[in-house]
Amino acid sequence: MHIPYYSFEAQHKLIREPVLQAITEVFDAQWYILGKYLQKFEAAYADFSGTQYCVGVGNGFDALQIALKVLNIGPGDEVIVPSHTFMATWLAVSAGGAIIVPVEPDPITYNINPENIRAAITTRTKAIMPVHLYGQACNMDVIMQLAAEYNLLVIEDNAQAQGATFKGRLTGSFGQLNATSFYPIKNLGALGDAGALTTNNPELAEKARILRNYGSAEKYHHTEIGLNSRLDELQAAILSQKLLWLNKWNRERQDIAAQYYAELSNIPDLVLPAVAPGATHVYHIFMVRSSRRDALQNYLTAKGIGTALHYPIPPHRQEAYQHLGFAPEAFPIANTLAETGLSLPLWPGLDQEKVAYICSEIRHFFNQY
Numbered sequence: 001m002h003i004p005y006y007s008f009e010a011q012h013k014l015i016r017e018p019v020l021q022a023i024t025e026v027f028d029a030q031w032y033i034l035g036k037y038l039q040k041f042e043a044a045y046a047d048f049s050g051t052q053y054c055v056g057v058g059n060g061f062d063a064l065q066i067a068l069k070v071l072n073i074g075p076g077d078e079v080i081v082p083s084h085t086f087m088a089t090w091l092a093v094s095a096g097g098a099i100i101v102p103v104e105p106d107p108i109t110y111n112i113n114p115e116n117i118r119a120a121i122t123t124r125t126k127a128i129m130p131v132h133l134y135g136q137a138c139n140m141d142v143i144m145q146l147a148a149e150y151n152l153l154v155i156e157d158n159a160q161a162q163g164a165t166f167k168g169r170l171t172g173s174f175g176q177l178n179a180t181s182f183y184p185i186k187n188l189g190a191l192g193d194a195g196a197l198t199t200n201n202p203e204l205a206e207k208a209r210i211l212r213n214y215g216s217a218e219k220y221h222h223t224e225i226g227l228n229s230r231l232d233e234l235q236a237a238i239l240s241q242k243l244l245w246l247n248k249w250n251r252e253r254q255d256i257a258a259q260y261y262a263e264l265s266n267i268p269d270l271v272l273p274a275v276a277p278g279a280t281h282v283y284h285i286f287m288v289r290s291s292r293r294d295a296l297q298n299y300l301t302a303k304g305i306g307t308a309l310h311y312p313i314p315p316h317r318q319e320a321y322q323h324l325g326f327a328p329e330a331f332p333i334a335n336t337l338a339e340t341g342l343s344l345p346l347w348p349g350l351d352q353e354k355v356a357y358i359c360s361e362i363r364h365f366f367n368q369y
């Protein structure tokens with residue numbers, strides 16, 4: 001059996017007709033940037049997120065970058081980020097010139113540990129950037145309480161968790177201004193690059209709208225040093241169609257995860273992801289851990305099963321960040337997750353038979369070696 005790490009096949013079969021129809025409509029409309037398809041998608045995504053406003057931008061990285069700019073976070077300001085995340089979270093802080101303050105995650109949920117946040121707060125701390133990693137909501141109760149106590153801003157990086165909740169409230173609706181990505185394989189993915197900001201604050205939404213379009217609200221009048229980062233009409237129209245499926249596809253991801261939990265339980269040296277009380281998980285990534293990760297990955301590859309590493313090198317060990325002077329062993333939990341984590345196939349349309357095959361091969365590996 002051949003099972004890729006990720007496949008669009010099943011999803012695309014379901015949405016082929018409406019998506020091609022949407023593409024044709026935009027083609028015929030002859031208006032490609034900042035038009036009615038974007039407005040429609042922004043309204044629909046704000047509604048989905050339980051926020052008042054959504055501002056579409058070019059990608060998730062720009063959404064983070066614009067959020068920091070809108071909130072005036074820059075040189076001299078400290079921003080607390082997870083030590084274990086995709087590089088974009090750190091790079092956005094760097095792009096704005098602020099100071100990265102990494103904080104270790106909880107080794108069980110892989111999400112930023114609020115107790116470590118408290119310990120990292122200084123008089124220069126301006127914001128916390130929690131990442132709902134792999135699709136699980138962070139403990140937003142504690143994070144928002146800490147932020148209130150120390151007068152800090154919160155920018156959620158919701159690139160991996162569209163549709164997840166903490167105590168019933170959707171991720172991307174807690175912080176003052178939040179970012180998400182519609183990179184193709186995200187839970188809600190475009191057919192190209194796209195991203196968005198969500199907020200309940202009309203002034204912040206307006207400023208984000210201006211910044212994404214050259215700092216201009218009125219053509220040729222520039223009130224800010226902006227950038228060019230707009231979600232185009234074609235991607236917006238495609239996203240509007242795919243958004244109709246997001247809840248169903250998230251439930252399907254949860255069903256697949258449930259089968260993994262059931263069929264991979266009680267294997268010594270295989271740690272399954274844990275879901276914290278109050279949080280839901282939409283399984284953007286299903287990462288298991290093992291001290292024999294590399295051997296397991298090689299074994300599964302030989303059996304035709306694709307896997308992935310999220311992420312093999314923690315940000316503090318990246319060449320690009322050597323100037324920050326973090327010792328390689330400075331963030332031991334991030335290091336352990338990088339060394340032991342293995343992401344298993346999980347996508348809408350991955351059927352029970354394939355998941356059963358993956359699980360039986362994993363059991364076989366641990367029985368044999």
Ligand SMILES: *Cc1c(COP(=O)(O)O)cnc(C)c1O
Nearest residue numbers: 059060061086088089159181183
């Ligand atoms: C994907 C991702 C981003 C960046 O999104 P792009 O659209 O690729 O720029 C940011 N943060 C996290 C956690 C991500 O997974």
